[in-house]
Amino acid sequence: MITKWLHLSELGGDPWVLPIWAAVNEAVKSGKVPALSPKVYRLGLHVSIRLNILPRVVQRVNSSTTLLYEKIREYGSEYVFTEAKEGYAYPLDNDLKYSLLADIDALLFELNSACELMTHLFGLLRAHVGQPIPAKQLGKTISDVLSQGTQNASWFVLLDKHRNFFMHEGAPYIAVDLSNEPATLDTLIMKENIKSFTDPDTFVSLSEINLIVQGFIAARRQLQDYLVSLFK
Numbered sequence: 001m002i003t004k005w006l007h008l009s010e011l012g013g014d015p016w017v018l019p020i021w022a023a024v025n026e027a028v029k030s031g032k033v034p035a036l037s038p039k040v041y042r043l044g045l046h047v048s049i050r051l052n053i054l055p056r057v058v059q060r061v062n063s064s065t066t067l068l069y070e071k072i073r074e075y076g077s078e079y080v081f082t083e084a085k086e087g088y089a090y091p092l093d094n095d096l097k098y099s100l101l102a103d104i105d106a107l108l109f110e111l112n113s114a115c116e117l118m119t120h121l122f123g124l125l126r127a128h129v130g131q132p133i134p135a136k137q138l139g140k141t142i143s144d145v146l147s148q149g150t151q152n153a154s155w156f157v158l159l160d161k162h163r164n165f166f167m168h169e170g171a172p173y174i175a176v177d178l179s180n181e182p183a184t185l186d187t188l189i190m191k192e193n194i195k196s197f198t199d200p201d202t203f204v205s206l207s208e209i210n211l212i213v214q215g216f217i218a219a220r221r222q223l224q225d226y227l228v229s230l231f232k
Contacts, residue, residue, distance in 0.1 A: 014051035016220060017044040020125070020227045027231035033129060040124050047121055050114040051220075057107045058213060064100040065206060069185050071096065072176060080178065083196060090176075101172050104189055107209065108163040111216055115156060118223065129230045145226050146219050155215025162204050165191055177205065 021044065027033045072090060079090045123138050133141050143153040166172055170191055177186040177197075187206035194202050 010049075013048055016051055016224055017048055017121075019224060020044070023228040023231040024125075033231065036128065040121070040128070043117065043121050043124065047114065047117045050110060050117055054107075054110050054114060057103055057110055060103045061100070061107055061206075064096065064103060065187050067096060068092070068100060068176070068187065081195075083198075086195070097174065100187075101174060104172060104174075104206075104209070105166055107213075108159065108166060111159055111212065112163040112167075115159070115216070118220070122223065122227065125227055125230060131230075142223065146222055153219070155212045155219070158204075158208065159212045159216075162209075 021041075024033070024036055028035050071092060075090055077087075079087045081087045119138050119142060122142060123133055123135070126133050126141075139153075143156075146153050173190040173193055175188040175190060177188050180186075188197065188203050189206065189209075190203045192202060197203060
C-alpha cells in the first residue's frame with residue numbers, strides 16, 4: 001500500500017496551451033461559453049507534458065548523431081558501399097548505435113502522440129463553442145486550418161507513414177549517407193537491411209525527419225492561433 005510519496009514540480013514547461021486557456025477563461029468570464037470540464041483541462045496538461053518531452057528527445061538524437069559522425073570520421077575506403085561496390089560493415093559501439101535507434105523511435109512516437117492529443121483537444125474545443133466535428137473528419141478539418149496559412153499537413157502524412165511502420169511492422173537499422181561529405185552527412189534509417197537506396201519507401205533520412213519536426217513546430221503555432229480565435 002502506498003502511504004508516502006513525492007510529487008515533482010511541473011514549472012517552466014512548454015507554454016503552447018496557456019494562450020488557449022487564457023482565451024477560454026476570458027470567454028467564460030464574459031458569458032460567451034460555459035466553463036470547460038476538468039477532463040479538457042487534464043487533456044491540456046497531457047499535451048504540455050508531450051511538448052516538454054519532445055525537445056529533450058530531439059536533443060538526444062542530435063547529440064547521438066554528432067557523436068556518430070565523430071566516430072566514423074576516420075573510416076577507410078574498405079567500409080564504403082556504392083551501387084557498384086559492396087564494402088564492410090563499419091564497427092560501431094552498440095551502446096551508441098542502439099541508443100540512437102531508441103531515440104529516433106521515441107522521436108517518431110512522441111511527435112505522433114503529441115499530434116493525436118492536440119487533435120483530440122481541437123475536437124473538444126470546437127464542440128465546446130458549438131462547432132462539433134465528426135471524429136473521422138478531424139484530420140481533414142485541421143489540414144484545412146493549416147492550409148489557410150503558409151502551412152500544409154504533408155509533414156503529418158510522412159510522420160504517420162514512418163511512425164506506423166516502426167511501431168507496428170518493423171524495427172529501424174541505420175546507415176550513414178556519405179554522398180555530400182565533407183559538407184554534409186546524413187543518417188539513414190532503414191526499414192530493412194537494404195543494399196541500395198534507390199527505393200525511397202525502404203528508408204527515411206534524418207534530414208527528412210527534421211523537416212517533419214519543423215512542420216510540426218510551424219503547424220502548432222498556427223493551430224494555437226486558431227484555437228484562441230474560437231473564443232474571441
